[in-house]
Amino acid sequence: MKLSTLLHLLPFALASTPPSPGLSYFGQATISVSAPFPIGPGPFGNRNIFPIAGGTFTGPLFNATIPAFGGDWGLGDPNLGNFYIDARYQLHTTNGADIYVEANGPQQPDGVLHTRVRFEAGTDKGYGWLNGIVSVGIVTPALGEEGEVAGIEIELWRLESPVVEGKGEGKGKETAGGDRW
Numbered sequence: 001m002k003l004s005t006l007l008h009l010l011p012f013a014l015a016s017t018p019p020s021p022g023l024s025y026f027g028q029a030t031i032s033v034s035a036p037f038p039i040g041p042g043p044f045g046n047r048n049i050f051p052i053a054g055g056t057f058t059g060p061l062f063n064a065t066i067p068a069f070g071g072d073w074g075l076g077d078p079n080l081g082n083f084y085i086d087a088r089y090q091l092h093t094t095n096g097a098d099i100y101v102e103a104n105g106p107q108q109p110d111g112v113l114h115t116r117v118r119f120e121a122g123t124d125k126g127y128g129w130l131n132g133i134v135s136v137g138i139v140t141p142a143l144g145e146e147g148e149v150a151g152i153e154i155e156l157w158r159l160e161s162p163v164v165e166g167k168g169e170g171k172g173k174e175t176a177g178g179d180r181w
C-alpha cells in the first residue's frame with residue numbers, strides 16, 4: 001500500500017469504534033425480602049432497608065443458597081426520583097464456601113434496575129477467581145399479594161475481554177474454571 005493511501009486511511013482508523021467487550025451469563029439470584037424498615041426522607045434521600053429473608057443462586061459455574069442475613073439499604077434519589085440499590089449479602093455454595101456480595105446501582109429512566117456486583121471470596125475453597133471478575137446485573141422486583149416488594153430476581157453477567165482480530169478469544173474465558181486466580 002502506498003504511503004499516501006495509508007495516511008488517507010489513518011483518520012478513519014482513529015475514529016472507528018473499539019472492539020466491544022462481551023458479556024457472558026453468570027447466573028440468576030432469586031432473593032426474598034421481608035417488610036422494609038422505612039427510614040424515610042433524610043440527608044441522602046428516602047432510605048428503605050429491606051432485610052434479605054433468603055434465596056438461591058443458580059449458575060453455569062456454581063450454585064449457592066443465600067442465607068437470611070444481609071439486606072438492601074436502598075435509597076430513593078431525591079434529585080432524579082429513581083431508586084438506588086445498595087445491597088450486601090452472602091452466597092453459600094453447594095460445596096460449603098461463603099462468598100460476600102456487594103451490589104449497587106441506579107434504576108434507569110425506563111424503570112429497569114441496573115446493578116454492579118462485586119464478589120469477595122476466600123482463596124481456600126476454589127472461588128478466588130470471583131475476586132477477579134467484573135459483573136453487572138439486571139434486577140427485577142417480585143411483588144407480593146398486596147403489591148409490596150416481596151423479593152428480587154437478578155440476572156448476572158460477567159464482562160469478557162474484547163475479541164481482537166488475529167489474537168483469538170479474549171482472555172476472560174480462561175478464568176471461568178477458577179484455576180488462574
Ligand SMILES: *[C@@H]1O[C@H](CO)[C@@H](O)[C@H](O)[C@H]1NC(C)=O
Pocket residue numbers: 058059060061062063
Ligand atoms: C445448578 O443447579 C441446577 C439446577 O438444579 C443444575 O441443573 C446445575 O447442574 C447446577 N450447576 C452446577 C454448576 O452445579
